[in-house]
Amino acid sequence: MCNEHQKIEAFFRRNIEQIKNPIIRSFLADAKNLYLVQNAILYPTDCNRKMVDEIFQTHYIRVRKITYVSSLIYFFSLDFDKKRRRLQNRFLLIVDNDLFETECTRGDVKIEGGLLDMVENEQLFKALKTLTGKQLQILELIYVKDCSIKVIAETLHTSPQNISNLHRKALKKLQQMLKKEER
Secondary structure, three states: OHHHHHHHHHHHHHOHHHHOOHHHHHHHHOHHHHHHHHHHHHOOOHHHHHHHHHHHHHHHHHHHHHHHHHHHHHHHHHHHHHHHHHHHHOOHHHHHOOOOOOOOOEOOEOOOOOHHHHOOOHHHHHHHHOOOHHHHHHHHHHHHOOOOHHHHHHHOOOOHHHHHHHHHHHHHHHHHHHHHHHO
16 A cells, blocks of 8 residues: 555656646546546556546647637627727717707707796796806706606716715705795
8 A cells, every 4th residue: 555655746746747737637636637647657558558548638628618708708798898889988079069969859949048038037037047057057958858767877977976966056046046035
């Protein structure tokens, strides 16, 4: 038994460089494969060597397939990201048009002018003038252009939650200004 153990250790010491190879290490990590290799070292018959060769070949082919598929997935995902970014960035110059020109319209009628042009109530006009530019823009897109919160968020490159908060704050501010003027 001690002699067999020394024979196996001597074999692994002689072939230390080959054993450092990752594919051989993964092959020897399996207990069945290690047993077959040890058996071939202790009893070097053609049958044992042939069995180790066949098992190693199937292991090698399986590793090659896994490597191929994983690299295929990796490069496909890189190509997918490149295509997605290219499509996203393709039509950036379209924004050179007025920012208020969006797909949102009320029915088939194209609405000319902004929110301030449409307001006839003097108190409401003054209250609207106190809003920030972004709040005024959001109100115009919602009430004049009939846009949804989601479309406005995409247009202004922000989240729908942020648009909703700005909309709510603008309405609250208008309400407070109009209550002040009523007194």
